[in-house]
Amino acid sequence: MLPVPADRAPDSVNTLIKRAQALAGLSLGELALQANVQVPEHFRREKGFTGQLLERFLGAEAGAKAQQDFPDLGIELKSIPIDPSGQPLETTYVCYAPLLGVAGIDWASSNVCNKLRHVLWVPIEGDRSIPPAERRLGTPFLWSPNADQYAILKADWEELMERVALGHVDSITARLGQALHMRPKAADGSALTDAIGQEGQRIRTRPRGFYLRTTFTAQILADQFG
DNA sequence: CTCTGATCATTC
DNA sequence: GAATGATCAGAG
Numbered sequence: 001m002l003p004v005p006a007d008r009a010p011d012s013v014n015t016l017i018k019r020a021q022a023l024a025g026l027s028l029g030e031l032a033l034q035a036n037v038q039v040p041e042h043f044r045r046e047k048g049f050t051g052q053l054l055e056r057f058l059g060a061e062a063g064a065k066a067q068q069d070f071p072d073l074g075i076e077l078k079s080i081p082i083d084p085s086g087q088p089l090e091t092t093y094v095c096y097a098p099l100l101g102v103a104g105i106d107w108a109s110s111n112v113c114n115k116l117r118h119v120l121w122v123p124i125e126g127d128r129s130i131p132p133a134e135r136r137l138g139t140p141f142l143w144s145p146n147a148d149q150y151a152i153l154k155a156d157w158e159e160l161m162e163r164v165a166l167g168h169v170d171s172i173t174a175r176l177g178q179a180l181h182m183r184p185k186a187a188d189g190s191a192l193t194d195a196i197g198q199e200g201q202r203i204r205t206r207p208r209g210f211y212l213r214t215t216f217t218a219q220i221l222a223d224q225f226g
Numbered sequence: 227c228t229c230t231g232a233t234c235a236t237t238c
Numbered sequence: 239g240a241a242t243g244a245t246c247a248g249a250g
Binding site for chain 1: 247
């Protein structure tokens with residue numbers, strides 16, 4: 001019996017974990033068949049296909065805005081593409097970066113901290129030589145940052161957000177941040193949003209998002225799977 | 227446009 | 239080869 005899409009949100013962490021475990025070892029093609037959808041030939045378009053398919057099987061409220069995937073459980077869902085040795089192939093998107101009205105916000109109340117407090121990681125084969133339909137899901141696991149990881153994330157966030165608050169958003173590059181960095185996050189290069197300029201004036205700049213570096217997520221996977 | 231789900235593809 | 243900056247689809 002293959003799993004079927006969930007018709008409601010999980011009522012407990014246990015339920016969520018069990019649903020996720022039931023998917024381990026299955027391919028996207030098998031899941032797509034159960035969900036009556038087609039797996040794209042490649043992810044050049046439909047980059048979010050895997051995550052959205054997972055949401056359906058786990059019962060996450062799709063399209064929910066700026067919140068955890070399972071708000072009642074306080075858990076965020078993240079798929080993570082890995083190579084044959086278990087190394088992450090991509091950085092992990094965390095959330096949109098606020099560029100305006102950032103004066104009062106602090107790390108503990110930030111969206112990044114909120115989302116990373118509890119994450120259900122679902123590894124998936126991500127090698128581009130494997131057709132998407134054949135890519136199999138790995139063993140899911142629940143993670144929370146340990147003291148060291150928490151301190152690094154906090155420091156990175158504070159460094160980046162200080163630049164935003166001081167009107168130096170355009171000095172931010174993806175090279176900043178040990179574990180967490182900031183990069184463009186938009187439909188294309190023409191997208192612009194408001195931010196604070198060097199003189200405190202309003203400027204237009206590319207929207208940004210927070211992402212976890214692969215070195216950081218590799219450590220999470222190593223801690224879990226040794 | 228904002229924000230979710232992310233991967234692509236050029237640059238380094 | 240890895241990493242940075244660019245890009246794709248859909249909901250609201």
